[in-house]
Amino acid sequence: MCGLAAIMSRGGAWSRAALERATDTLRHRGPDGRGTWAGPGGNIGLGHTRLSVVGLDNGAQPIASEDSRLHLAANGEFYDFESIRRDLESRGHVFSTRSDSEIALHLYEESGRACVEDLRGEFAFVLWDEDLQMLWAVRDRFGIKPLYYAEEGGVLYLASEVKALLAAGLPSAWDEETVFQQMFACFDANRTLFKGVRQVPPGHGLIARKGELRLERYWDVTYPRGASGSEWEPAACADEVRHLLHESVRLRMRADVPVGCLLSGGMDSSALLGIAARGASTPKAFTIAFDHADYDEEPVARRTARHVGADYEVVQATQADCADYFADAVWHAEAIQANAHGVARFVLSRAVRQAGFKTVLAGEGADELFAGYEFCRPALHRGPRRPFIDLFRIARAVIGAHSPAERKVALVSPWLVRVSRVLGLSKEVMEALAGQQGVLRSLLAADFHERHRGRDPYRVFFDQFDYRTQLAGREPVKQVLYLWLKSLFPGYNLAAERVDMAHGVEVRLPYLDHRLFEYGSRIPAALLFRDGQEKHPLREAARPYLTDEVYAGPKKPFLAPPATARVGNRLYEMCQDTLRGPGMRDLPFFDPASVALLLDGLPRMEDRARATLDPLIMALTSLCVIQERYGM
Numbered sequence: 001m002c003g004l005a006a007i008m009s010r011g012g013a014w015s016r017a018a019l020e021r022a023t024d025t026l027r028h029r030g031p032d033g034r035g036t037w038a039g040p041g042g043n044i045g046l047g048h049t050r051l052s053v054v055g056l057d058n059g060a061q062p063i064a065s066e067d068s069r070l071h072l073a074a075n076g077e078f079y080d081f082e083s084i085r086r087d088l089e090s091r092g093h094v095f096s097t098r099s100d101s102e103i104a105l106h107l108y109e110e111s112g113r114a115c116v117e118d119l120r121g122e123f124a125f126v127l128w129d130e131d132l133q134m135l136w137a138v139r140d141r142f143g144i145k146p147l148y149y150a151e152e153g154g155v156l157y158l159a160s161e162v163k164a165l166l167a168a169g170l171p172s173a174w175d176e177e178t179v180f181q182q183m184f185a186c187f188d189a190n191r192t193l194f195k196g197v198r199q200v201p202p203g204h205g206l207i208a209r210k211g212e213l214r215l216e217r218y219w220d221v222t223y224p225r226g227a228s229g230s231e232w233e234p235a236a237c238a239d240e241v242r243h244l245l246h247e248s249v250r251l252r253m254r255a256d257v258p259v260g261c262l263l264s265g266g267m268d269s270s271a272l273l274g275i276a277a278r279g280a281s282t283p284k285a286f287t288i289a290f291d292h293a294d295y296d297e298e299p300v301a302r303r304t305a306r307h308v309g310a311d312y313e314v315v316q317a318t319q320a321d322c323a324d325y326f327a328d329a330v331w332h333a334e335a336i337q338a339n340a341h342g343v344a345r346f347v348l349s350r351a352v353r354q355a356g357f358k359t360v361l362a363g364e365g366a367d368e369l370f371a372g373y374e375f376c377r378p379a380l381h382r383g384p385r386r387p388f389i390d391l392f393r394i395a396r397a398v399i400g401a402h403s404p405a406e407r408k409v410a411l412v413s414p415w416l417v418r419v420s421r422v423l424g425l426s427k428e429v430m431e432a433l434a435g436q437q438g439v440l441r442s443l444l445a446a447d448f449h450e451r452h453r454g455r456d457p458y459r460v461f462f463d464q465f466d467y468r469t470q471l472a473g474r475e476p477v478k479q480v481l482y483l484w485l486k487s488l489f490p491g492y493n494l495a496a497e498r499v500d501m502a503h504g505v506e507v508r509l510p511y512l513d514h515r516l517f518e519y520g521s522r523i524p525a526a527l528l529f530r531d532g533q534e535k536h537p538l539r540e541a542a543r544p545y546l547t548d549e550v551y552a553g554p555k556k557p558f559l560a561p562p563a564t565a566r567v568g569n570r571l572y573e574m575c576q577d578t579l580r581g582p583g584m585r586d587l588p589f590f591d592p593a594s595v596a597l598l599l600d601g602l603p604r605m606e607d608r609a610r611a612t613l614d615p616l617i618m619a620l621t622s623l624c625v626i627q628e629r630y631g632m
């Protein structure tokens with residue numbers, strides 16, 4: 001995986017120096033090589049920094065086609081590229097590198113933009129077609145690899161990270177609407193915290209010509225309507241999941257460097273390690289150890305590593321470490337942090353690289369595939385939808401609140417009540433969201449609050465989606481998963497990619513193989529939760545590789561100990577100092593006096609109440625860091 005940058009004139013002038021600055025800013029993503037190319041017409045330039053994983057000594061980018069009509073800069077991995085390459089060579093294509101990235105260039109020569117259907121992996125790339133005078137920028141199906149863009153003064157800028165766009169000359173300023181939405185956990189996968197900076201959405205390509213700039217979808221998660229479990233045989237389903245997962249892991253173990261595994265105490269990463277360990281060589285496992293027993297999964301992970309015979313390394317991530325590296329992790333992530341788990345991942349990726357590894361497998365995506373999150377459980381237990389029931393539920397959703405809990409929540413967000421009815425969110429989830437929203441609104445600066453008076457973030461969030469096309473008729477849990485996959489998952493969870501790449505570590509995600517996912521999306525809810533077990537198809541598929549304690553264990557989210565768990569620890573003090581400092585005073589969204597009053601009250605709160613506020617404290621702290629580090 002690498003870093004890419006591109007600048008295209010759409011009427012305005014750009015400089016080669018801007019391209020060089022943008023490329024240099026991405027050095028951490030690609031410490032093994034660097035290259036830039038400017039088109040002969042002076043209207044296009046591509047930049048690339050390389051992390052060499054495949055084709056170590058012969059994979060420099062940008063790459064040109066044989067006739068120099070096409071140029072490509074790519075970030076990520078295309079799996080099963082060798083068979084595709086052999087097929088292309090049999091049809092007369094001549095390759096100039098041994099990199100997997102080059103297949104995209106030759107596939108485009110064969111079938112134009114439809115070539116993306118043949119690409120399997122996690123990737124973002126920019127391709128310039130000289131004949132068409134067209135730039136085509138593509139992001140993978142799930143949004144694993146980032147791709148940002150902005151237009152300023154008739155010039156289009158693209159890059160793997162926002163900081164590269166800013167280095168090229170884009171002004172640094174807040175996107176006020178995005179801040180408002182994200183503070184209420186309402187994410188739009190197209191937007192960023194930075195004014196004027198957008199993201200190419202997952203499963204989309206951006207087409208740019210002098211007089212055209214548009215997005216084109218090439219893939220989406222598709223859930224069946226009215227699924228039934230009667231025709232699904234559980235054992236056969238588990239066998240197919242095992243087969244597809246084996247194939248996904250096998251493809252992602254292909255590299256010209258050693259491939260390790262990130263290991264927690266849960267089933268998802270344990271299954272990957274177990275499958276990988278059945279291969280030709282046993283991978284090394286890396287596990288985070290926290291200094292708080294309630295959050296530390298290291299003992300379980302150690303027993304799993306011993307069970308499969310893997311080499312094992314423990315990486316300590318204390319709250320002091322999280323305090324020391326918090327600002328650096330936020331700068332790399334370019335995102336709000338609601339927990340120190342992102343900082344712990346930053347510490348982990350540094351240790352992985354110091355151990356000599358550039359590439360590891362990780363378990364993200366399994367909960368999205370098999371409905372493993374706690375917030376999925378209410379929807380899992382609801383039956384398949386029927387058209388009449390759908391109409392009744394929608395009609396009921398627009399009627400005022402009835403239950404005491406709904407009346408309480410409706411005072412803060414009427415649309416949260418409506419959305420919870422449609423999706424089947426639990427009362428606990430609904431009340432937690434409403435409680436945080438009430439506290440947050442009390443901290444807003446008067447002018448910011450006035451500009452958003454009467455604006456319900458949950459209505460804005462839900463308005464992103466076409467209910468009839470994307471949600472209606474699907475099982476309730478599939479609706480919940482679709483909304484998650486199109487919002488918080490790419491916008492928050494996958495921001496871990498930036499902290500991994502801070503140290504030049506490529507993380508491969510076997511559960512987000514689109515062929516596995518397309519099969520898994522058809523598994524009915526009745527099989528996803530069966531015999532009292534969540535993620536039943538995966539649990540049975542992975543049974544041969546798991547210890548008994550992991551097989552029988554419950555889902556445990558990857559969370560670092562809360563900053564406020566122990567008053568007086570280094571992370572707690574860092575948050576207190578930051579939120580009373582110049583970053584908070586310069587933030588245009590909050591009233592510093594109200595924030596200070598909240599901070600003053602933390603030591604007197606019960607542990608449970610303080611823990612409830614911890615995501616808000618961390619989010620505010622990360623916004624202060626962005627304000628200071630990016631000069632917003």
